[in-house]
Amino acid sequence: MSAAVFRYGLFGVGRCGCVHGEILIAQGQRVVAIGDENPSALASAVHRLGVQSAATFADATSMARHGGIDAVVISSHTKDHARDAEPFVRAGIPVYLEKPLTSDLREGFSFIKAIGSEKNLLQIGLQRRFDESLCYAKQLLDEKLVGEIREIRSILRDQHPPPATYSSRGLF
Numbered sequence: 001m002s003a004a005v006f007r008y009g010l011f012g013v014g015r016c017g018c019v020h021g022e023i024l025i026a027q028g029q030r031v032v033a034i035g036d037e038n039p040s041a042l043a044s045a046v047h048r049l050g051v052q053s054a055a056t057f058a059d060a061t062s063m064a065r066h067g068g069i070d071a072v073v074i075s076s077h078t079k080d081h082a083r084d085a086e087p088f089v090r091a092g093i094p095v096y097l098e099k100p101l102t103s104d105l106r107e108g109f110s111f112i113k114a115i116g117s118e119k120n121l122l123q124i125g126l127q128r129r130f131d132e133s134l135c136y137a138k139q140l141l142d143e144k145l146v147g148e149i150r151e152i153r154s155i156l157r158d159q160h161p162p163p164a165t166y167s168s169r170g171l172f
Contacts (some may be wrong), residue, residue, distance in 0.1 A: 009033035009069040009093075011060050011084055012076030013045035020073045021049045035063045036076070060084040064091045066091045071096065082111035085122065089115045102124050112114055 008029055010021050013036045021031055031049060035057035036042040042056055057063035062076070064087035077086045077099040082102050088095045101124055102108040115122070140146045 003028065005030060006070040007032040007068060009035070009063055009072040009088075010045070010049075011035040011057070011063060011072060011074045012080070012098070013049075014038075014075065016102050017075035018045050018048055019075070020075055020096075020098075021045065021051070024073070025049060031089075033057065033063055033066065033069050033072075035060060037080075048108075061087045064088045064093060067091070069093060074098060082107060082114075086111065086114060089116055089121045092121065097122060099124055 006029055008018050008021075008024050008025075008031050009029055010033070013021065013034055021034075024031060031051045031054055033055045034042065034045060034049070034051060036045065037058055039058070041057070046052060046054065046056065055063075055066060055068070057066065060076075060083070063069075063072075071094040072088050073096045074081065074084050074088075078100060081097055081100070085095050085097050095135070102111055137146075141149070
């Protein structure tokens with residue numbers, strides 16, 4: 001039995017958006033629409049992903065209205081997440097939104113209120129299970145080379161700013 005093939009859109013195609021696109025393509029999925037407000041990022045992603053036949057868009061609203069996609073992955077800047085996700089949710093297109101939902105809690109509540117009763121259309125991703133540091137920690141735990149975990153502290157929740165060398169690779 002073969003897996004279903006879906007028509008995906010990608011909106012926000014910097015480094016992270018392209019990684020999502022590469023994963024989808026490697027899994028045999030179709031990327032049929034691609035969008036970004038930055039024209040050079042959009043052109044680069046079309047070339048990098050080899051999706052020259054995909055429809056291209058400079059804004060999420062136009063892409064959502066265009067239709068022809070079964071789901072969309074949004075990896076735009078955090079400050080734009082709610083704005084970019086809302087048109088797809090309103091169009092009934094399931095959204096996988098790269099974390100976090102919004103850049104502040106008040107905006108998050110406003111976004112949830114705005115989409116209202118639209119259920120099962122938004123998934124927020126935090127895919128740390130592939131981070132090298134977490135995989136190594138799991139290996140040490142599995143091999144019983146370290147004791148039980150008492151606390152995991154994410155640098156992003158710390159009261160102090162992250163170090164200058166922070167690169168969003170999962171500091172724990």
